[in-house]
Ligand SMILES: Nc1ncnc2c1ncn2[C@@H]1O[C@H](COP(=O)(O)OP(=O)(O)OP(=O)(O)O)[C@@H](O)[C@H]1O
């Protein structure tokens with residue numbers, strides 16, 4: 090481990106980094122900061138939660154001239170929430186140097202962004218659609234940009250975003266420095282990337298597995314109709330501090346969060362059809378532990394750094410191994426441990442094997458807990474919170490009532506009744522979760538990538554799978570990539586999920602603005 094002071098970083102940045110609580114550089118930071126400060130182009134790949142943001146953020150801040158009124162750095166991220174998060178981290182890194190950071194993303198009033206742009210920010214962090222919108226309105230001047238960064242680079246260079254990225258790149262001087270970061274970098278995408286980079290230094294932090302070692306990974310083989318009951322029992326046994334449940338479609342997310350709520354869990358959903366205000370408020374409540382369970386589409390799969398997420402549940406197995414890596418990477422960050430559970434229907438077992446091949450990590454089978462085990466889990470939780478209340482002496486006003494009760498009843502009965510009232514007992518309140526069709530049968534990974542970690546799936550023509558245009562009235566997150574008018578702020582224009590066309594590498598791609 091290298092101390093930041095050995096990396097030739099200026100005093101002001103060192104001070105900021107120290108204030109953030111960073112003592113030693115993580116391997117990806119150690120591996121890239123030096124090259125980046127020399128002006129080299131970099132492809133940086135390291136596991137989820139290992140500090141890639143600061144790996145590009147520190148050298149970027151170092152290069153900024155705070156006295157200049159120009160935009161000198163541009164960071165592009167695939168989702169609005171990630172753009173906001175990255176801008177916050179950059180703000181902290183550049184605080185002592187007084188670097189001005191501005192985030193621009195769809196769903197936020199454009200006039201407000203135009204006014205903020207007049208305030209001479211040094212770095213812009215944004216989503217592709219909104220950046221393009223500002224370029225077209227000539228409200229974003231990129232001719233002095235020296236550093237272009239693609240966070241979640243493989244996602245940004247995937248089909249759903251590539252056209253936008255190409256256009257943005259044309260507005261940035263060709264002699265710029267380009268930095269690409271992600272936890273996953275399928276070979277076909279890396280080849281696309283190298284075409285617009287200048288002899289990039291590829292910094293890949295080698296590890297045995299693509300996923301983080303301290304995430305315990307399980308799978309549950311289960312039929313569609315059993316998933317919800319098993320999920321709630323597993324949650325009752327696991328007692329997560331904070332959990333994220335990923336679902337395949339927006340409809341799935343809506344139905345799951347509703348079902349969890351009526352069964353007594355504090356759960357909310359997040360996906361691309363919600364207003365930006367709603368998305369932000371749900372995320373804020375989750376970060377503040379006001380809700381325990383965030384139900385999400387892949388819109389929350391990449392980059393989000395929320396401390397306290399102990400469990401990730403894939404209610405539906407993701408279609409791409411890369412998506413799996415990013416989803417489960419929302420837990421087990423910065424050295425913490427985590428648990429990931431993936432539901433897989435018998436027909437989808439082929440996908441599970443492909444995920445395992447890519448990540449080079451086997452998932453352990455998880456036996457669905459019985460309802461008795463689930464109940465015991467909840468009872469233990471009630472015992473713990475009762476004990477905690479006593480420990481914290483948080484019971485002043487209730488003592489008189491307690492004494493009154495004890496005059497009449499046995500102490501053990503009174504406590505048992507208190508525990509019962511605090512326990513979430515298995516509920517049979519009916520819930521309605523529409524069945525998702527399983528992913529089309531798939532047994533082998535084409536493209537010969539195998540264990541060498543090649544790319545996504547190839548040539549998966551969705552029209553034969555019939556999922557993208559099923560006409561079943563569901564709100565699919567997985568429509569093929571297509572352009573629509575009125576992209577900014579209009580919820581119908583933000584697409585999520587995977588896009589695919591025959592013959593092209595398939596990894597997940599979302600369109601946001
Ligand atoms: N040197 C460091 N020391 C301690 N903590 C750090 C250090 N660098 C980053 N962190 C913290 O680690 C967490 C994960 O960092 P970050 O979000 O940059 O990970 P990432 O590699 O970009 O992950 P992902 O692939 O999911 O986007 C953050 O909370 C960040 O503040």
Ligand SMILES: [Mg+2]
Pocket residue numbers: 141142240392
């Ligand atoms: Mg990141």
